[in-house]
Amino acid sequence: MGRVLLVAFQQALRSVALTLLPLSFIALFAWSTAGSATGNTSDPIRAAIWMWLGSHLVPFKLSLASGFSSGTLSFLPIGAAIFPWLAIRSGFRRASEFLENPRGARTFVVFFYTALATVAAALSQSSNIKPNVFLTPLFVVLISLSATINYQAEFFQRFEFLFQSFIALIGVVTIVIGISLTMHFEIVKSLAIVIQPGIMGGILFTVLQLLYLPNFALAGVSYLFGSGFSLGLGTLISPTTLDVNSIPAIPLLGALPTAKHPLLLLTLLIPILIVAFNQLKIFHKYDEFKLRQKEILVTVFPFIILLALFSYFAGGALLTQEMKPVGPTWWKLPVIFGVIQFITLLIGLYVPKLIKVIKAHKSEI
Numbered sequence: 001m002g003r004v005l006l007v008a009f010q011q012a013l014r015s016v017a018l019t020l021l022p023l024s025f026i027a028l029f030a031w032s033t034a035g036s037a038t039g040n041t042s043d044p045i046r047a048a049i050w051m052w053l054g055s056h057l058v059p060f061k062l063s064l065a066s067g068f069s070s071g072t073l074s075f076l077p078i079g080a081a082i083f084p085w086l087a088i089r090s091g092f093r094r095a096s097e098f099l100e101n102p103r104g105a106r107t108f109v110v111f112f113y114t115a116l117a118t119v120a121a122a123l124s125q126s127s128n129i130k131p132n133v134f135l136t137p138l139f140v141v142l143i144s145l146s147a148t149i150n151y152q153a154e155f156f157q158r159f160e161f162l163f164q165s166f167i168a169l170i171g172v173v174t175i176v177i178g179i180s181l182t183m184h185f186e187i188v189k190s191l192a193i194v195i196q197p198g199i200m201g202g203i204l205f206t207v208l209q210l211l212y213l214p215n216f217a218l219a220g221v222s223y224l225f226g227s228g229f230s231l232g233l234g235t236l237i238s239p240t241t242l243d244v245n246s247i248p249a250i251p252l253l254g255a256l257p258t259a260k261h262p263l264l265l266l267t268l269l270i271p272i273l274i275v276a277f278n279q280l281k282i283f284h285k286y287d288e289f290k291l292r293q294k295e296i297l298v299t300v301f302p303f304i305i306l307l308a309l310f311s312y313f314a315g316g317a318l319l320t321q322e323m324k325p326v327g328p329t330w331w332k333l334p335v336i337f338g339v340i341q342f343i344t345l346l347i348g349l350y351v352p353k354l355i356k357v358i359k360a361h362k363s364e365i
Contacts, residue, residue, distance in 0.1 A: 007095050008108030015091035015109070016116050019055065019083045024048040026204070033200055049124040053131050055080040056117065056140050057313050061130045074316030075326045078218075079211035081143055088113060088147035102150075110144040142309075158295065161281060162303045165274045173220040174213060180255035188254030195249050209252050216252055218314040219328050223257075224267040227332035229315070230325045231256075239264040248318065268336075275300075275340050279348055289353055296349070300341050308334040 024045060031044035050060070059074035088109070095105035117140040121131040181188055195205060219229040228238025231253075236243050239261045247253050282295045308330055315327030 004099055004101070004104055005108060007098055008105060009112045011091035011095040011105075012109050012112035012116060014094075015084070015087040015113055016052075018087035018090070020048060020052045023051045027051065030200055030204065046124050046126065049120050050129060050131065052084075053117065053121055053124070053136065055084050056136070056143055057081060058117075058121065058136050058139050059132045059316065061132065062319060063128045063130075071319045071321065072317040072324065073319055075215070075318045075323075076313070076316065077208065077211035078214040078310070078313055085143055085147045088144050092148040106145075106148040110141060110148065113144050114140045158299050159303060161278050162274065162299065165278075166303075166307075169221060169270060169274075170214070170217045173224065174217045177213070177216055177220055177252075177255045180257075181252070184254045184256075184258075188251045191247070191249050191254055192251045209250070212250075212252060215314045215327060216255070218310060218333075222311070222328035222333055224264055225271060225333065225336050226265050226268060227329065227336060229328045232323045232326065233321065245322075248323065271337055271340050272344070275337065275344050276348075279344055283348070289349070292349060293345075296341075296345060300337075304334045304338055304341075307337060 027044035027048040031047075054060070054073075054076050057076050057078070057080075059072060059076070062071045062073055091113075092105055092109050095109050096102045099105050114137050118133065118137050121133045121136040124131060125133075195201075222229050223238060226238060226240070228236050228241060230236060231247070232245055234243070235245055237256065242257065242260050244256070247256065278299065279296060282292055282299065286292050286295060311328050311333050312330035315325055315330060317324035318326045
């Protein structure tokens with residue numbers, strides 16, 4: 001047992017180092033080029049820990065400058081989670097191969113990694129910036145567990161069509177965002193000029209924009225399907241509503257629509273087709289009513305839960321109360337898919353079954 005714990009701890013520590021050390025180098029380099037009033041090197045190290053925790057989507061509570069109300073930063077880039085995800089997956093594989101015990105390696109690597117992240121969140125708090133210590137273990141465990149799963153297992157094959165279809169949809173929406181950015185280049189340029197980040201800051205800011213692309217892509221999907229997304233208190237942007245107060249100086253927001261486009265609601269055909277084809281695929285594979293019902297429910301429910309989870313991480317608060325909420329509402333997309341699935345299931349499975357039962361009853365009479 002001692003050997004198992006030691007190997008798991010080493011790989012958990014290695015996984016932390018794979019992402020935290022490069023962030024520390026970036027923070028130190030940015031700090032040295034920008035200068036500091038205090039000259040205290042603990043500042044960039046603490047900033048590196050905050051960036052590392054932010055890559056796990058851990059929210060922060062902020063006490064801003066005097067004259068401003070306290071705020072929250074929970075609108076974090078989903079794309080940044082790929083770095084700790086890959087690091088944890090690498091550590092888990094090494095531990096699993098060395099110990100020849102995937103289950104034990106998963107348990108202890110996730111435990112030690114989560115413990116290290118929680119300690120980092122507690123020790124890195126300052127008077128102005130405080131990572132949420134209570135949510136840290138929950139979010140880190142979610143990312144860690146997802147990184148240690150074998151997605152080639154037979155269990156995950158049943159979700160393949162739904163997930164690949166949605167990923168393709170995200171890709172198409174990302175392309176649309178790119179086209180919109182090109183069409184609104186002057187607005188994008190104006191938003192970029194406001195920041196004036198400098199050379200090093202410009203590079204980091206560009207990388208940050210790229211990491212936020214999944215957030216904006218999910219907001220784009222929510223927009224196309226009619227549920228829309230928010231950009232601050234009392235705002236809603238959808239094909240039928242354009243209620244915007246002000247736009248933060250984020251160049252990606254240059255892709256925002258400038259008018260209402262109700263005809264885009266026709267894109268609701270996309271989730272209808274995805275759900276219908278998935279159902280037809282199951283019908284083709286299974287003949288019995290109970291098996292069809294079971295497979296549809298087992299396939300769709302995890303997808304809806306995952307969609308709710310990603311929608312939750314895609315939105316949040318951006319520093320001030322006026323910029324809360326930002327992004328899609330976590331429950332709207334899952335509800336759309338859930339309603340479509342219910343109607344499709346009703347028409348394709350339950351109604352034919354009911355008609356068959358009625359006919360059988362009449363024939364007996």
